[in-house]
Amino acid sequence: xxxxxxxxxxxxxxxxxxxxxxxxxxxxxxxxxxxxxxxxxxxxxxxxxxxxxxxxxxxxxxxxxxxxxxxxxxxxxxxxxxxxxxxxxxxxxxxxxxxxxxxxxxxxxxxxxxxxxxxxxxxxxxxxxxxxxxxxxxxxxxxxxxxxxxxxxxxxxxxxxxxxxxxxxxxxxxxxxxxxxxxxxxxxxxxxxxxxxxxxxxxxxxxxxxxxxxxxxxxxxxxxxxxxxxxxxxxxxxxxxxxxxxxxxxxxxxxxxxxxxxxxxxxxxxxxxxxxxxxxxxxxxxxxxxxxxxxxxxxxxxxxxxxxxxxxxxxxxxxxxxxxxxxxxxxxxxxxxxxxxxxxxxxxxxxxxxxxxxxxxxxxxxxxxxxxxxxxxxxxxxxxxxxxxxxxxxxxxxxxxxxxxxxxxxxxxxx
Amino acid sequence: xxxxxxxxxxxxxxxxxxxxxxxxxxxxxxxxxxxxxxxxxxxxxxxxxxxxxxxxxxxxxxxxxxxxxxxxxxxxxxxxxxxxxxxxxxxxxxxxxxxxxxxxxxxxxxxxxxxxxxxxxxxxxxxxxxxxxxxxxxxxxxxxxxxxxxxxxxxxxxxxxxxxxxxxxxxxxxxxxxxxxxxxxxxxxxxxxxxxxxxxxxxxxxxxxxxxxxxxxxxxxxxxxxx
Numbered sequence: 001x002x003x004x005x006x007x008x009x010x011x012x013x014x015x016x017x018x019x020x021x022x023x024x025x026x027x028x029x030x031x032x033x034x035x036x037x038x039x040x041x042x043x044x045x046x047x048x049x050x051x052x053x054x055x056x057x058x059x060x061x062x063x064x065x066x067x068x069x070x071x072x073x074x075x076x077x078x079x080x081x082x083x084x085x086x087x088x089x090x091x092x093x094x095x096x097x098x099x100x101x102x103x104x105x106x107x108x109x110x111x112x113x114x115x116x117x118x119x120x121x122x123x124x125x126x127x128x129x130x131x132x133x134x135x136x137x138x139x140x141x142x143x144x145x146x147x148x149x150x151x152x153x154x155x156x157x158x159x160x161x162x163x164x165x166x167x168x169x170x171x172x173x174x175x176x177x178x179x180x181x182x183x184x185x186x187x188x189x190x191x192x193x194x195x196x197x198x199x200x201x202x203x204x205x206x207x208x209x210x211x212x213x214x215x216x217x218x219x220x221x222x223x224x225x226x227x228x229x230x231x232x233x234x235x236x237x238x239x240x241x242x243x244x245x246x247x248x249x250x251x252x253x254x255x256x257x258x259x260x261x262x263x264x265x266x267x268x269x270x271x272x273x274x275x276x277x278x279x280x281x282x283x284x285x286x287x288x289x290x291x292x293x294x295x296x297x298x299x300x301x302x303x304x305x306x307x308x309x310x311x312x313x314x315x316x317x318x319x320x321x322x323x324x325x326x327x328x329x330x331x332x333x334x335x336x337x338x339x340x341x342x343x344x345x346x347x348x349x350x351x352x353x354x355x356x357x358x359x360x361x362x363x364x365x366x367x368x369x370x371x372x373x374x375x376x377x378x379x380x381x382x383x384x385x386x387x388x389x390x391x392x393x394x395x396x397x398x399x400x401x402x403x404x405x406x407x408x409x410x411x412x413x414x415x
Numbered sequence: 416x417x418x419x420x421x422x423x424x425x426x427x428x429x430x431x432x433x434x435x436x437x438x439x440x441x442x443x444x445x446x447x448x449x450x451x452x453x454x455x456x457x458x459x460x461x462x463x464x465x466x467x468x469x470x471x472x473x474x475x476x477x478x479x480x481x482x483x484x485x486x487x488x489x490x491x492x493x494x495x496x497x498x499x500x501x502x503x504x505x506x507x508x509x510x511x512x513x514x515x516x517x518x519x520x521x522x523x524x525x526x527x528x529x530x531x532x533x534x535x536x537x538x539x540x541x542x543x544x545x546x547x548x549x550x551x552x553x554x555x556x557x558x559x560x561x562x563x564x565x566x567x568x569x570x571x572x573x574x575x576x577x578x579x580x581x582x583x584x585x586x587x588x589x590x591x592x593x594x595x596x597x598x599x600x601x602x603x604x605x606x607x608x609x610x611x612x613x614x615x616x617x618x619x620x621x622x623x624x625x626x627x628x629x630x631x632x633x634x635x636x637x638x639x640x641x642x
Contacts, residue, residue: 007522010508010515074506078563080470083496083525222488 039325041119047129062144069148451610
């Protein structure tokens with residue numbers, strides 16, 4: 001082993017890689033997993049999950065770096081009074097800490113990527129997002145290390161962790177949430193991260209990291225030639241900050257896609273990120289479509305739409321809005337279709353309270369839910385006794401009253 | 416008095432910290448031999464050693480070491496390879512053996528690895544070379560620290576309270592070792608009495624002033640330093 005290899009091996013003990021990497025990876029993986037949309041395999045959401053992991057990994061990595069710097073301080077009499085460059089020791093430390101942080105980040109990224117691939121992914125892998133997350137994590141590490149070197153106290157470890165954690169959750173202005181790590185929680189299907197913004201964020205992190213490191217090297221060595229990279233890093237930060245400030249809008253942009261559909265017996269079309277839900281949606285919505293067949297509310301096609309897009313159901317097409325596939329999503333889709341059958345204006349009228357109760361009885365049947373308690377026990381009992389075919393026939397004749405929440409007790413006594 | 420060939424030359428050099436003088440501006444020179452620097456804890460003694468060892472800059476005045484002005488970066492760079500420093504309660508990387516510790520120091524002193532074996536032998540550490548630093552008794556640990564400090568053959572060595580944890584029976588043997596570390600050795604202790612008798616000159620820090628003690632027994636001084 002070379003002399004440098006032996007030195008690196010000794011220095012590596014302070015970073016405790018065999019403990020630090022798994023611990024950091026576990027922290028990051030938990031944060032990323034919690035941030036991923038349930039059941040959705042969307043590359044842009046995977047990048048958002050990586051940013052979420054950086055918001056947790058970063059402060060932990062900064063604390064580790066501050067702790068390493070604190071312990072390094074005790075060796076300053078050997079490394080500071082060096083015949084080699086006084087920057088060598090800190091650079092070796094930063095390199096080792098960077099390897100530890102990036103190893104943990106790589107493990108987290110692998111988990112997120114494998115999960116996305118296994119769930120039949122949609123969209124395109126965002127390499128720039130991965131890079132921006134990695135550079136941001138390195139900046140956290142550099143900040144922790146420099147804080148530990150500047151003030152070698154145990155309190156610095158806690159302070160470095162607390163301050164960096166605070167930066168992840170609280171920002172002074174709206175636009176600063178676009179600075180790395182960006183404050184995006186979830187990327188729902190139909191929208192995507194803006195690639196140019198990811199590039200700006202990666203560049204901003206790179207500039208900040210380079211500025212911090214080169215400034216520290218200048219303090220250690222007083223080399224005039226370091227002025228060039230310092231000025232360049234300041235310029236990169238200034239330009240990217242101004243550019244990000246100029247964006248002043250959401251980090252998301254509409255993303256082109258092609259629906260994934262299932263054609264029979266009902267046509268159900270969803271965003272490809274949710275295509276795993278097609279069989280269960282088909283199974284859940286077909287009974288509803290069957291019960292509504294022959295009525296003005298019958299439908300033969302279900303289309304998944306963005307959260308801000310609410311077209312009126314028409315021509316046998318109804319619309320659902322699902323942002324994830326958390327448990328119960330099929331029933332939520334059914335409920336949404338059922339609610340779209342009703343006339344909100346008349347059903348919201350307090351004078352129609354009695355009609356609303358009868359409508360709820362019919363809706364419970366449509367959705368396979370337990371019937372509500374009615375004061376009109378006769379109507380409830382009669383409706384419960386009817387066979388499925390009789391109920392469908394009854395609905396075809398009373399659909400308009402159901403739609404407008406104007407059902408009456410005697411409607412249920414009609415043979 | 417400042418001789419032209421002084422190892423350390425301080426002119427009106429003062430050190431301030433937190434708005435108060437740790438060492439008021441003072442002028443002194445040290446040529447060679449073993450120089451004692453006494454001062455109670457928190458008297459600024461360690462700060463003065465750190466300043467003389469170029470780890471911090473003097474607040475005012477000029478400082479020359481081995482003929483180089485070390486108030487600027489170029490002078491510091493030129494002289495650091497010729498200095499050695501062993502702080503009070505010096506640290507080491509956890510779990511390292513004596514050999515690894517000295518080799519670690521040798522790397523940063525840009526010293527070839529064969530010098531490690533030589534210095535271990537010189538400090539009678541060959542048998543303890545594979546023992547972990549944490550396991551060593553105080554005197555062997557000090558020897559290992561001295562070996563790491565002097566692996567590159569420095570011209571000027573600073574030792575901050577090296578004998579503070581050493582029992583009396585081992586002190587005399589180690590004092591002989593300390594005197595031979597380098598042509599000029601600056602060693603500190605909390606009490607001047609601990610330095611009198613084996614240092615060639617003894618300075619004390621009192622009320623932020625450096626005062627030379629004139630009552631120095633020459634028992635050890637008959638042995639030339641740096642031998």
